Amino acid sequence: MFxxxxxxxADRFLRYVQIDTQSNPLSGTQPTSEKQKDLSRLLVDxxxxxxxxDAEIDEWGYVYATIPSNTNKDVPTICFCAHVDTAPDxxxxxxxxxxHKSYNGEDIVLPDDKTQVLRKADFPYLERLIGxxxxxxxxxxxxxxxxxxxxxxxxxxxxxxxTHPDAKHGKIRLLFTPDEEVGKGTAKVDMKKLDAHFGYTLxxxxxxxxxxxxxxxxxxxxxxHGVITHPGYAKDKMVNALKIAGDVxxxxxxxxxxxxxxxxxxxxxxxxxxxxIAEKATIDFIVRDxxxxxxxxxxxxxxxxxxxxxxxxxxxxxxxxVTEQYRNMKEVLDQHPQVVNFAKEAIERSGLKLKMESIRxxxxxxxxxxxxxxxxxxxxGEQAIHSxxxxxxxxxxxxxxxxxxxxxxxxxxxxxQKG
Numbered sequence: 001m002f003x004x005x006x007x008x009x010a011d012r013f014l015r016y017v018q019i020d021t022q023s024n025p026l027s028g029t030q031p032t033s034e035k036q037k038d039l040s041r042l043l044v045d046x047x048x049x050x051x052x053x054d055a056e057i058d059e060w061g062y063v064y065a066t067i068p069s070n071t072n073k074d075v076p077t078i079c080f081c082a083h084v085d086t087a088p089d090x091x092x093x094x095x096x097x098x099x100h101k102s103y104n105g106e107d108i109v110l111p112d113d114k115t116q117v118l119r120k121a122d123f124p125y126l127e128r129l130i131g132x133x134x135x136x137x138x139x140x141x142x143x144x145x146x147x148x149x150x151x152x153x154x155x156x157x158x159x160x161x162x163t164h165p166d167a168k169h170g171k172i173r174l175l176f177t178p179d180e181e182v183g184k185g186t187a188k189v190d191m192k193k194l195d196a197h198f199g200y201t202l203x204x205x206x207x208x209x210x211x212x213x214x215x216x217x218x219x220x221x222x223x224x225h226g227v228i229t230h231p232g233y234a235k236d237k238m239v240n241a242l243k244i245a246g247d248v249x250x251x252x253x254x255x256x257x258x259x260x261x262x263x264x265x266x267x268x269x270x271x272x273x274x275x276x277i278a279e280k281a282t283i284d285f286i287v288r289d290x291x292x293x294x295x296x297x298x299x300x301x302x303x304x305x306x307x308x309x310x311x312x313x314x315x316x317x318x319x320x321x322v323t324e325q326y327r328n329m330k331e332v333l334d335q336h337p338q339v340v341n342f343a344k345e346a347i348e349r350s351g352l353k354l355k356m357e358s359i360r361x362x363x364x365x366x367x368x369x370x371x372x373x374x375x376x377x378x379x380x381g382e383q384a385i386h387s388x389x390x391x392x393x394x395x396x397x398x399x400x401x402x403x404x405x406x407x408x409x410x411x412x413x414x415x416x417q418k419g
Contacts, residue, residue, distance in 0.1 A: 001167070002402055008159055009401050010394040013135065013152035014097050016042075017144040022092035023085035023182045030188055031061040031085075031178035039084045039151075043176055046155060050162045052174075060188035063176035067161050067169070073415035075170025079199035079373060080157070080404060081364055082150030082380070083180035086142060089386040096138040099394075103134045108391075110139030116388050123391075125206060125383055133394040143390035150202030150380040151176060153397055157404035169408035170415060175199075177364055183219075183325055186367040198339045199375035200407065201365040204382065207396040208352035211377040212333050212340045214359040214366045215267070216292040217325040220285040220299060222248065222306060225317045228279035239316045241281035245274060247309045248283060257298070265290050265358065269298050290358065292327055326362045329369035329376065336374045342414070343376060346407035350399050378403060 019039045024032040031037065040057045047055035047065045055065035061084075069075065086092040100108060105126070108118040116139040120126045137143040154174060161167055173196045177185045180203075204211055226241030249271060255261055262268050267289030275282050287298050299322055310318055333340055347354050365375035381396030 001405075005160060005164075007156060007398045007401060009152045009156035009397040010099075010133070010135070012155050013145070013148055013392075013397065014099070016148040016152055017095045017097050017137075020093045020095070021085050021144070022088060023179045025088055025182040030184065032182055032184065033085075036085050036178040037061045040176060040178070043084075043151070043155065047158065047174070050159055052158065052162070058190070061178040062189055063174070064193060065158075065174040067158055067172040067174070069169065069171040070165055071168045071170060071412050071415065072418050073170070073412060074418055075412050075415035076197035077171045077173055077195060078408065078411055079173040079175055079194060079196035079375075080154045080202060081175040081177065081199055081368070081375070082154055082202045083147045083177045083185050083364060084151060085178050085181050086144045086148070087146065087181040087386045090142040090388055091140065092142055092144060095141045095144055097143065098136050098138060100134045100136065103129055103132050105130045108134070108136060110136060110388070113139030113388065118389055118391060123384060123389075129393045129396075132396070134391050135394065136391045137388060139388055142386060142388060143392070145380070145382040145390055145392040146385040147180065147203045147380065147382070149382055149392055149397055149400075153202050153380060153400040153404065156401045157408075160401065160405055161408065167405060167409055168412045170412050172408055180364050185364040186371065189368075189371075191371055191373070194373070196373055198336065199365065199368055199373045200343065201363045201368075201375060201377045202380045202400060202404070203363050203365075204357075204377050204379040206355060207379055207381060207393070207399050208347055209355040209357050209379040210340070210343050210347060211357045211359045211363075213290065213330040214326070214328050214362045215288040215290060216295055216328045217362055218287045218295050218299065219323040219325050220287055220302060221321045221323070222283045222285070223319040224248075224276070224281045224283075226279050226281070227315050238278070239313050240278045241316065242276055242278055244309060244313055244316055245276065245281040245283055247312070248306055249274070251305050251309055257301075267294055267298060269302055286325070288360075290328055292331070326366040327370055329366045329374075332369040332374050333376055338414070339374050340376050342410045343378060343407060345410055346403045349406040349410075350402040352399060352403075
């Protein structure tokens with residue numbers, strides 16, 4: 001089916017990554033950075049050029065579009081989703097993508113910072129990519145495959161379906177979101193407008209991987225109120241909130257319950273930001289666990305640490321606030337097994353070996369699943385994300401396109417004949 005098709009995912013990707021779409025975790029606006037709309041507007045133009053007449057961008061930066069059904073069967077409406085923003089972890093400005101043709105297994109030295117070297121010893125997945133065409137950045141920025149790879153793959157799949165009417169499918173909705181990297185990817189999504197039954201995010205790693213489970217996640221904010229006075233006359237009066245914050249951080253476990261000491265299904269408590277002055281200090285934490293009930297246990301443990309520290313500062317006060325971020329999408333997906341089973345079949349039809357994984361993080365699909373759109377995560381080929389050594393295989397991207405197309409066709413095959 002794809003023998004005579006010229007894939008466009010890589011060409012699209014090389015263009016998309018040069019548009020700075022970095023989201024801003026400190027912004028109170030939505031989207032958190034207006035520049036994300038630069039890519040969103042381009043996507044709308046390209047979708048309309050393909051024939052998706054209803055493609056639109058709303059005021060929040062969300063892109064919606066429809067690939068019309070071309071079957072006479074009753075088929076649930078499927079959504080494919082990716083996010084346009086890139087992470088704040090490394091610069092996303094001035095990205096210079098480099099295509100390394102037919103990778104031979106040797107180290108790849110990135111030209112703009114020769115200390116950035118891609119080695120198989122550090123990234124064993126490179127062994128699978130010998131002979132592939134690999135895209136990297138130049139060494140001073142991230143690449144942006146998270147998630148512009150998913151965006152490009154969905155766009156290419158849309159192009160294939162619009163130019164190959166023999167590939168039968170039901171109604172397909174496309175959704176491109178802003179602000180996923182700062183936890184706001186679904187904050188303004190219009191589920192009524194989206195009007196889909198099931199969905200798939202394209203935001204994963206190794207070719208053939210399928211993720212139906214994420215962390216459950218909460219945010220915890222600790223605010224410490226000290227006692228302030230002139231430092232020259234502070235004896236037995238001042239209580240420095242910054243020093244209390246330091247004591248809290250120093251009291252966290254060193255050998256467990258942190259990202260750097262956990263793996264697999266182990267959760268953690270992770271301080272992500274400290275801010276303040278002597279009078280008032282704030283620590284922001286993220287708490288993660290694959291079992292939702294485990295969040296409360298970790299939050300109670302954190303509270304116990306804070307209370308223990310505060311006993312040493314009786315004149316100080318504190319506030320601890322917990323905010324729900326997202327929940328393990330498996331709780332929803334287990335109620336709709338066909339969503340994952342059809343994805344497994346699509347991956348295998350693409351000639352790949354299926355690799356089921358649990359995400360030590362979350363996706364837009366985590367929230368969408370609990371908003372009424374059961375939504376596992378498909379591979380996009382992303383590797384070494386959020387870093388200057390980020391890379392991706394062109395061939396992996398093309399396999400993602402194939403998987404999307406097969407998945408659309410499988411849903412149609414399983415549909416019921418009208419009448």
